[in-house]
Amino acid sequence: MILTVTLNPALDLTYRLGAVRLHASNRVEGVRQQAGGKGVNVARVLAALGHPAIVTGLVGGVNGQALRADLARSALRDELVDITAGTRRTVAVADEQDTTVFLEPGPPVEAAEWQRFLAHYRRLLPSASVAVLSGSLPPGLPVDAYRVLVELARAAAVPVVLDAEGEALLSALPAGPAVIKPNATELTAATGTADPARGAELLRAAGAGAVVASLGPDGLLARTPEGGWRARPPEHLRGNPTGAGDSAVAALALGLETGIPWPERLRHAVALSAATVLAPQAGRFDVAAYHGMLDRVRIEELDPAPRRAEV
Template identity: 80%
Template sequence: MILTVTLNPALDLTYRLPAVRLHAGNRVRDVRQQAGGKGINVARVLAALGRTAIVTGLAGGPTGQALRADLAAAALHDELVEVAGETRRTVAVADDRDTTVFLEPGPPVTAPEWRRFLAHYRRLLPGAAVAVLSGSLPPGLSADAYAVLIGLARAHGVPAVLDADGPALLRALPAGPAVVKPNAHELAAATGTGDPVRGAERLRAAGAAAVVASLGPDGLLAATAEGRWRARPPEALPGNPIGAGDSAVAALALGLADGTPWPERLRRAAALSAATVLAPVAGQYDAGAYRRLLGEVRIEPLEPDGPQSDRPQRTAESRPTPPPRPTAQPRGEP
């Protein structure tokens, strides 16, 4: 079983229309509502892949009740903990060219509610092969909330996959997550470099065992103790990118649970992520495209000490000058 944790879930509304006109009335062609949040999307993908997933986190109010009703309709295992505040909503406006998302902040969580959740989380961990910790933190929780959850998981022998950004990501690294999965923007913001290889190695140096960065249409990059690889889809697929990263997390969690070698784990994550772009809403993927892409994703090993390595590179100016040698002897390399 894979345990997915969504501390700030949402009731997702998706509006589809041919084109969005700013500062004008827009007639919506189609409306979709479902339980959302990154961890819930991961659980949906895992269920579609035939694997058992448990959804836990925090939910409250009428919106939280609607979210839980949708989980029940989808036959997802609901282990959410009730809070007094109202669960947030998100609104995605998708036209034929792009998608714009509006994110509410979520309900404030009190100290007693957090303690109640931690007790519940401890009870769920013994049955978990992997814990997936995803998404933003609701108001009221400290930035070290994920560090606490990773520490508890490790105490139970459960590896954790973390998909977070900002202070929540940085504060969690010393706790030792098995995998962290930032996107390119989150990675650059967390590490101060636009070089994804160097950024990934900096997160590893800070405590992550492995880092997988989502690079949008350019696929995925993995930096691990076993090596570094790029996974590239054969083409950029048009569609809705929302949820593509969550599908990648689902594949990475499965690979961790099953002990799949890293190159194949990355191949599946890239294929599943790309196939999700073709689905209408987050938490779904195009099964036919996934099967096709599995054979078309290119896996490229990266040199351990290549030009993008975080190891300082020695230039001609920085090389030390060799000491003088007798002219009768051949000069060695500096």
């Protein structure tokens, strides 16, 4: 079973309306609320694909209670750890043109709460085939929190898919995550280069087993021990991109668990990510669109990667 870790989950609110008018009153046509955060979205997608996952992380307060209640309604296995401070909220405002997201700061985590979570995480690892570590770190956690989690997973022979950014990402690379999935902005910030192929090689040289860069509407670029590929969706889709990257991570985690060839992993990741854009909320995807796009995803093999890259 795939273990998803969300250290900074959120209670997600999605407002839908025809058009957003800045600096004016806007009448909301529809409101949805659900448990959110990158790892929670990954678990929700996996469950929809018929692969139940474990959800763990840190939650607290009234928002945390509402988040756990939604996990129960969604039949997602709740292995969250309680903290004193209250879970944050996120608000996505989606109109016919685009989506704007407002992210509240995460709750402060005490040192004792972090140690309690680590003990719980160790207990969960023996039942995991893959661990997915996703999202930002709440205040109070050490910047190398993901490095610690990757090291514990590797000691338990559990490969890791890491979706993080900045120092949280860079500090974890020497621990050797099996796959990392930065987006284009995160890749540039981490490496100082706007060339995604070069950036991916730099992060591989720093310790990542494989790097899959999300390039938005242009799909994915992957540099792996088996080679490099570009995978593009068959067409540009308009909708709500929130959670599209999490759907790609779900596909990558499944590919790691099953061992299917990299081009097929990327084919599923691109189709699933694109189908998520057509859904109203993160963690959901248009099933018919996903299956309809699979055979139409364009896969291109890249030139062999250089033998050595220096960070």
